[in-house]
Amino acid sequence: MKRVILLIVTNLAVMLVLGIVANVLGVNHYLTANGLNLSALLGFAMVMGFGGAFISLLISKPMAKWSTGAQVIDQPQNADESWLLDTVKNLSQRAGLEMPEVAIYEGEPNAFATGAFRNSALVAVSTGLLQGMTREEVEAVLAHEVAHIQNGDMVTLTLVQGVLNTFVVFLSRVVGYAVDSALRKDDEENTGPGIGYYVTSIVLDIVLGIAASIVVAWFSRQREYRADAGAAELMGRKQPMINALTRLQHMQSEGLPPSLQAMGISGGLGKMFSSHPPLEERIAALQAS
Numbered sequence: 001m002k003r004v005i006l007l008i009v010t011n012l013a014v015m016l017v018l019g020i021v022a023n024v025l026g027v028n029h030y031l032t033a034n035g036l037n038l039s040a041l042l043g044f045a046m047v048m049g050f051g052g053a054f055i056s057l058l059i060s061k062p063m064a065k066w067s068t069g070a071q072v073i074d075q076p077q078n079a080d081e082s083w084l085l086d087t088v089k090n091l092s093q094r095a096g097l098e099m100p101e102v103a104i105y106e107g108e109p110n111a112f113a114t115g116a117f118r119n120s121a122l123v124a125v126s127t128g129l130l131q132g133m134t135r136e137e138v139e140a141v142l143a144h145e146v147a148h149i150q151n152g153d154m155v156t157l158t159l160v161q162g163v164l165n166t167f168v169v170f171l172s173r174v175v176g177y178a179v180d181s182a183l184r185k186d187d188e189e190n191t192g193p194g195i196g197y198y199v200t201s202i203v204l205d206i207v208l209g210i211a212a213s214i215v216v217a218w219f220s221r222q223r224e225y226r227a228d229a230g231a232a233e234l235m236g237r238k239q240p241m242i243n244a245l246t247r248l249q250h251m252q253s254e255g256l257p258p259s260l261q262a263m264g265i266s267g268g269l270g271k272m273f274s275s276h277p278p279l280e281e282r283i284a285a286l287q288a289s
Contacts (some may be wrong), residue, residue, distance in 0.1 A: 014158045016233040036177045042170060049165030060114045060240050061101075061122045070103035070124045080130065084142075088123055091143050094234050095150040097121075104130070110253050111232040113145035114154060128251075137247050140240035141233055147230025153223045160219050164212035172208060176201035238286050245286070249279040 064070065076082040081104070088102050098119035107126040115121035123145045130138060148154070180197035228245075232238035276282075 006257055007060050021091040038172065038174075042166075045166045045170035045173070048169045049167075051164035052165055053158045053162035056161075057116045057154060060116060060154065061120075064112065064114045064122060064124065065103065068105040068107065068124065070105035070122075072101050072103045072122075072285065083135065084125070084130075084138075087142055088146065091139075091146040091234055092149075095146050096160035097146065097149055100146075100149060109133070109248060111141050111145055113148045115149070116154070118149055118152060121154075123149075132251055133244060133247050140235060140244040143234040143246075144227045144241065147227040147234060150230060151223070151226060153227070157216065157223070161212075161216055164215060168205060168208040172201045172204035173197075175204055182257065214272050217272065217275050221277045224276050224282060228282055228286055229289060232286065232289070238289065240284050241264050242283055245279050245283050249283070287288055 056089070065072070072084055075082050084104070085102055089099050092099050100113070100115070100121040102122050103122060103124040105124055105126055107128055109126060109128040109132050111123070111125040111129055113121055113123045123142065125138070127142070129141060167220055176197040177193070178200075179200040180194050183196040184194050228241055231241045235241070
């Protein structure tokens with residue numbers, strides 16, 4: 001979940017910066033100088049949308065290291081680190097990938113893979129995962145992350161985010177222009193966007209951005225099923241991945257108060273915004289495959 005949340009948050013931050021720069025450079029005045037120029041707006045929206053998404057992707061690896069405190073293993077210091085490097089190397093070879101960077105970070109049981117390119121990715125695991133699972137279960141989790149890289153999931157997610165960003169930027173400014181025009185219809189000195197344009201477009205950027213996040217989360221959940229299946233294929237059998245998910249399910253339940261163990265994020269709005277399906281659904285999908 002960390003990699004998806006990080007990509008979304010970084011994307012929103014980049015979009016905000018690009019929006020501020022566009023305002024400073026007077027792009028909005030250009031788009032509305034002689035009525036709304038839809039062709040120019042679409043080009044602007046695509047540059048903003050895909051630009052923000054791809055900048056987020058390009059900085060995803062250093063941002064992940066910084067945000068988690070992940071330490072890349074350059075030279076293994078103990079048997080566990082040597083095993084970790086050898087395991088990722090073997091899985092990567094089976095997947096037809098170059099060896100990714102491997103890192104460890106302090107935290108609850110979790111792991112993630114990120115990076116802009118398949119052959120220069122990062123796989124990171126938490127100390128909680130290494131301490132709480134058997135080596136076979138850890139290998140299954142690592143295979144899941146390598147499968148994400150093999151599937152090109154970060155790039156695909158970026159393309160989806162870019163399309164949604166473009167839609168958000170375009171629609172928010174069209175509606176903003178319409179609202180601003182209605183509010184200033186009697187203003188004979190209407191030579192550029194007014195306060196109605198800026199307020200409406202900003203509000204819609206937020207509202208539509210939230211809606212776009214739901215779509216991104218849905219797409220992310222589908223990726224998890226594919227990565228689970230990819231892990232089973234890389235390991236030659238599905239039981240280790242099922243065992244790892246079952247172990248993780250038990251770890252998560254132990255970490256919640258008894259009154260909340262049955263709730264988690266498996267239903268309602270929580271499920272809509274969750275980047276991962278409930279563990280029981282992932283286990284059932286693997287068992288049925």
